[in-house]
Amino acid sequence: MLTVILSRAHRVSFQRGATHLMFQDFLQYLFSGLTNGAIYALIALGFCVVNNTMGIVNFVQVDFVSLGGMLMFSALFAMGLPMVPGLLLAVIGVALTAMLIERFGLRPARSDNHLVLIFLTVGLSIILRGIIKLVWGKNRMALPPLTPDVPVKIFGASVLPQALWILLLTVVAIGLLTWFFYRTSLGLSMRAVASNPTAAAVVGIPAGRVRLTSYAIAGALGGLAGVLVTPITTLSYDVGVLLGLKGFAAAILGGFGSFPGAILGGLALGLLESLSAGYFSSAYKDVVAFVVLLLVLFIRPTGLLGNK
Amino acid sequence: MTSKQKIFYFIYLHRTGLTVTGLSLALLLYPVFENNPYTLGLTNLIAINAIVVLGLNLFIGYAGQISLGHAAFFGLGAYGSAIATVTFNIPAWPAMFLVAGMVALVALIVGIPILRLSGHYLAMATLGMNFVFHSILLQWDEMTGGPSGFAGIPYLSFGSFAFDDEIRLHYLIWGFALLALLLCLNLVRSSVGRGLAALAGDEVAAAALGVDTRKTKVKIFVLSAILASVAGSLFAHTYSFISPDSFDIFVATDFVIMVVIGGMGSIWGSLFGAGLITMLPEWMDIFETYKDFVHGGLLVLVLLFLPQGLVSGIIDNIKIKVTLRRRKNAET
Numbered sequence: 001m002l003t004v005i006l007s008r009a010h011r012v013s014f015q016r017g018a019t020h021l022m023f024q025d026f027l028q029y030l031f032s033g034l035t036n037g038a039i040y041a042l043i044a045l046g047f048c049v050v051n052n053t054m055g056i057v058n059f060v061q062v063d064f065v066s067l068g069g070m071l072m073f074s075a076l077f078a079m080g081l082p083m084v085p086g087l088l089l090a091v092i093g094v095a096l097t098a099m100l101i102e103r104f105g106l107r108p109a110r111s112d113n114h115l116v117l118i119f120l121t122v123g124l125s126i127i128l129r130g131i132i133k134l135v136w137g138k139n140r141m142a143l144p145p146l147t148p149d150v151p152v153k154i155f156g157a158s159v160l161p162q163a164l165w166i167l168l169l170t171v172v173a174i175g176l177l178t179w180f181f182y183r184t185s186l187g188l189s190m191r192a193v194a195s196n197p198t199a200a201a202v203v204g205i206p207a208g209r210v211r212l213t214s215y216a217i218a219g220a221l222g223g224l225a226g227v228l229v230t231p232i233t234t235l236s237y238d239v240g241v242l243l244g245l246k247g248f249a250a251a252i253l254g255g256f257g258s259f260p261g262a263i264l265g266g267l268a269l270g271l272l273e274s275l276s277a278g279y280f281s282s283a284y285k286d287v288v289a290f291v292v293l294l295l296v297l298f299i300r301p302t303g304l305l306g307n308k
Numbered sequence: 309m310t311s312k313q314k315i316f317y318f319i320y321l322h323r324t325g326l327t328v329t330g331l332s333l334a335l336l337l338y339p340v341f342e343n344n345p346y347t348l349g350l351t352n353l354i355a356i357n358a359i360v361v362l363g364l365n366l367f368i369g370y371a372g373q374i375s376l377g378h379a380a381f382f383g384l385g386a387y388g389s390a391i392a393t394v395t396f397n398i399p400a401w402p403a404m405f406l407v408a409g410m411v412a413l414v415a416l417i418v419g420i421p422i423l424r425l426s427g428h429y430l431a432m433a434t435l436g437m438n439f440v441f442h443s444i445l446l447q448w449d450e451m452t453g454g455p456s457g458f459a460g461i462p463y464l465s466f467g468s469f470a471f472d473d474e475i476r477l478h479y480l481i482w483g484f485a486l487l488a489l490l491l492c493l494n495l496v497r498s499s500v501g502r503g504l505a506a507l508a509g510d511e512v513a514a515a516a517l518g519v520d521t522r523k524t525k526v527k528i529f530v531l532s533a534i535l536a537s538v539a540g541s542l543f544a545h546t547y548s549f550i551s552p553d554s555f556d557i558f559v560a561t562d563f564v565i566m567v568v569i570g571g572m573g574s575i576w577g578s579l580f581g582a583g584l585i586t587m588l589p590e591w592m593d594i595f596e597t598y599k600d601f602v603h604g605g606l607l608v609l610v611l612l613f614l615p616q617g618l619v620s621g622i623i624d625n626i627k628i629k630v631t632l633r634r635r636k637n638a639e640t
Contacts, residue, residue, distance in 0.1 A: 298421035
């Protein structure tokens with residue numbers, strides 16, 4: 001009798017432990033999903049900014065991510081800068097590169113043929129990737145996280161400080177973007193171009209400056225994503241390709257061109273990925289994004305928050 | 309008309325047919341003069357690429373759509389043939405057509421949702437598709453051999469006559485390439501092709517003129533996928549070994565570069581683009597280090613200065629200059 005009671009009590013406590021563990025697992029997946037999702041959101045926002053002002057997919061976005069990580073690497077190890085100036089330098093560096101690319105790579109085309117412009121960004125992306133490969137080499141490198149890797153316990157789930165930094169800085173970036181688009185005159189003109197390019201041109205909004213700014217913003221967002229994510233992944237010249245493609249999938253999931261959609265799409269995709277990897281199989285983790293992409297295109301081509 | 313003028317008029321009238329005949333003759337005699345297996349192997353590779361690029365150019369140049377995922381169809385053809393012949397012991401020829409049929413089905417299923425979208429979504433969606441395909445090749449190793457590839461694919465053969473050396477392969481592969489060329493040349497002159505050209509020019513106008521734009525796009529997507537699949541099967545049977553690296557997204561962009569350099573919407577340009585990009589590494593020693601610069605740079609420069617392609621762009625420029633000079637002479 002006693003043994004039965006004991007074993008039952010034991011079983012109950014064991015079950016409690018199991019549900020507790022399950023909850024911990026879930027939290028763990030949730031955090032990793034949100035972290036990845038924030039990165040996808042940053043990249044997706046970069047895609048949206050350029051799409052809204054120029055009406056094209058900017059394939060170079062993919063390489064902004066790698067370049068961000070690389071510049072951070074050089075800032076830390078070649079120039080010996082501390083974390084914060086290094087981060088700023090990397091982000092600004094990518095933004096400047098992006099402006100150069102727009103000014104000397106895209107604008108001379110003077111074409112409004114989308115086919116030509118999109119292929120042009122493909123070509124520029126190949127060249128930029130080539131430059132990165134040439135300057136920093138083909139080897140995989142490790143970038144240190146912003147603060148030392150001592151896991152923080154949150155409700156039993158262990159979270160890397162870098163993940164918290166990612167979430168925090170993503171929120172800051174989104175805040176800055178909102179401020180820029182709604183509180184500055186340049187932001188206003190960019191919104192005007194996004195809503196109606198012809199009308200914007202008629203009232204005299206300078207198209208060149210708007211395009212240049214949109215590229216700078218896209219570069220800064222991509223660079224920030226690169227700086228933040230490469231300590232978690234590893235740093236290599238083509239690390240941005242996969243991340244960029246997922247960022248694009250996130251942008252489509254949220255409704256291409258919509259800023260809240262990009263953020264929502266990024267987070268949703270990150271969560272979906274980490275939950276599917278956690279509960280099903282991690283072998284096809286990278287495929288999830290594209291299956292989602294195809295499903296969204298099939299069922300609701302305008303995305304979650306699209307309004308076309 | 310003098311007899312000389314008559315001859316020129318005849319040539320002008322039948323320029324396409326004559327060029328095709330000339331090309332076929334040249335290809336027929338080529339192995340007589342060139343028996344270096346390495347060179348023949350290269351020209352065979354050009355032909356395989358040309359088949360993919362011809363189909364892709366129909367889709368990009370004529371239908372005005374973007375695909376950065378044709379390496380997936382190419383790979384589906386190659387792996388399809390490999391798995392069908394080695395794993396399931398299906399004879400090679402039926403397997404090739406079976407696989408082409410299945411790829412057509414895949415293209416249809418993927419194409420219907422994807423082609424709802426305009427250009428820029430399409431580019432990324434097809435790139436994503438290619439990425440998924442490549443990861444499946446790597447992950448599903450019990451079927452595809454994973455990263456180490458798939459070996460031991462048999463040669464194509466008629467009875468005991470196997471296409472196992474470069475000269476026999478030359479006739480086989482270029483035979484297929486010429487068939488694809490004829491198909492494309494005739495297709496763009498048919499009503500379907502005219503509808504396609506209208507679609508590339510202006511989708512709304514084409515729809516207003518009665519072109520069923522969505523169906524046409526899907527059809528041409530499927531056709532280009534079938535061509536890529538056949539090329540893939542030939543690739544597998546030629547090299548008897550395939551690995552996922554031949555079908556990744558960078559190969560897909562290379563196909564697009566071939567199309568753009570040959571000229572979007574130029575059938576003959578497709579042959580030129582495939583030839584140039586396939587031969588480039590042979591001509592330049594420094595190519596390995598600077599491959600990205602050469603490929604990307606060519607793409608960017610051609611798009612910036614000769615958006616109609618290297619050959620047709622240069623010919624157009626010369627034509628304009630000649631006409632301008634003639635007019636100037638006539639004025640003075």
